[in-house]
Amino acid sequence: MKWIPQDIETFLNAKEYIDTAVIPLVPLSFEEDVKQSAEMSEFITLLTGYIERQFTGRIVLLPSFTYLTHKNMDFLLTELTNWKSSVEQGGFKHIFYVTSDIGWKEYEDILGPSLLWIPSIPLEKMEEMQKWIIVESQGKQLLNLFSRKWRENE
Amino acid sequence: MSKHQVTRRQFLSYTLTGVGGFMAAGMLMPMVRFAVDPVLKGEAAGSYHPTTQKVADLTDEPVRVDFTYKQKDAWYESDVTATAWVYKDKGTGKIVALSPICKHLGCTVNWNTNPDHPNQFFCPCHFGRYEKDGKNIPGTPPPQPLDLYPFKEKGGYLYLGKPQPRTEV
Ligand code: FES
Numbered sequence: 001m002k003w004i005p006q007d008i009e010t011f012l013n014a015k016e017y018i019d020t021a022v023i024p025l026v027p028l029s030f031e032e033d034v035k036q037s038a039e040m041s042e043f044i045t046l047l048t049g050y051i052e053r054q055f056t057g058r059i060v061l062l063p064s065f066t067y068l069t070h071k072n073m074d075f076l077l078t079e080l081t082n083w084k085s086s087v088e089q090g091g092f093k094h095i096f097y098v099t100s101d102i103g104w105k106e107y108e109d110i111l112g113p114s115l116l117w118i119p120s121i122p123l124e125k126m127e128e129m130q131k132w133i134i135v136e137s138q139g140k141q142l143l144n145l146f147s148r149k150w151r152e153n154e
Numbered sequence: 155m156s157k158h159q160v161t162r163r164q165f166l167s168y169t170l171t172g173v174g175g176f177m178a179a180g181m182l183m184p185m186v187r188f189a190v191d192p193v194l195k196g197e198a199a200g201s202y203h204p205t206t207q208k209v210a211d212l213t214d215e216p217v218r219v220d221f222t223y224k225q226k227d228a229w230y231e232s233d234v235t236a237t238a239w240v241y242k243d244k245g246t247g248k249i250v251a252l253s254p255i256c257k258h259l260g261c262t263v264n265w266n267t268n269p270d271h272p273n274q275f276f277c278p279c280h281f282g283r284y285e286k287d288g289k290n291i292p293g294t295p296p297p298q299p300l301d302l303y304p305f306k307e308k309g310g311y312l313y314l315g316k317p318q319p320r321t322e323v
């Protein structure tokens with residue numbers, strides 16, 4: 001499901017089936033890494049879009065958690081923890097964070113296996129079909145992680 | 155297309171009258187939709203999109219066919235990538251092109267990925283299953299068979315239309 005009223009309506013009516021939230025973590029910068037920031041944003045948008053399409057009936061793709069790079073990581077972590085408790089209160093059993101920002105890797109022990117870090121690939125010069133193939137090959141690995149988590153909790 | 159269904163004057167009044175304009179828009183919207191819809195529908199149902207699948211290469215085993223096409227909506231034109239599961243039935247010699255969208259809550263189904271239930275379509279979300287011809291298997295969540303793509307053959311290649319729902323197989 002996407003974060004649009006029509007999907008959320010389905011979510012409200014089928015909560016017992018839709019138990020997983022996906023939160024993209026996307027850095028924003030206007031300094032020398034401005035282009036890299038845009039590249040990550042494109043990649044993570046396509047990647048989470050792919051995951052959403054494969055697993056529409058069980059996940060909700062939330063709006064991106066967007067933050068300025070060079071911001072204090074502890075501050076971001078507190079804010080993300082706030083998101084987490086709200087999302088859990090919203091009825092989700094599983095939460096996955098999807099990011100290309102290496103900054104989060106340090107916090108792997110805090111965020112646990114829900115943190116899915118995947119390096120971004122520049123897609124700017126590619127045809128639509130090529131993009132799709134790249135995104136799919138990366139996305140597939142993530143799909144398995146989702147499935148595994150679900151099976152553990154069966 | 156029906157660009158002229160809403161007059162300049164109407165548009166100007168939406169944009170210039172602020173909040174009041176929005177309220178008027180609420181009243182006028184149904185009419186606009188009524189005027190535009192048939193055109194859009196006609197376009198969607200009538201068009202077949204090319205794929206890279208050669209019809210002659212199809213066998214009794216379903217293969218995944220991905221294809222990209224341009225879709226116009228009210229905001230912009232975008233590329234859409236869609237998927238079909240296609241096979242040629244051994245018995246009847248007919249081509250069957252199925253939509254991969256699960257009829258339960260819309261996840262993407264795959265062919266033959268559950269070792270416990272070989273030669274079926276399997277939905278990873280809530281373990282829905284379908285027979286090869288797309289028929290939903292009772293006792294699993296999906297309430298209906300998979301949608302069927304209308305298709306055409308052109309120059310040896312498979313062209314796919316817009317998936318159509320079925321009540322039974
Ligand atoms: S979405 Fe396929 S079984 Fe629920």
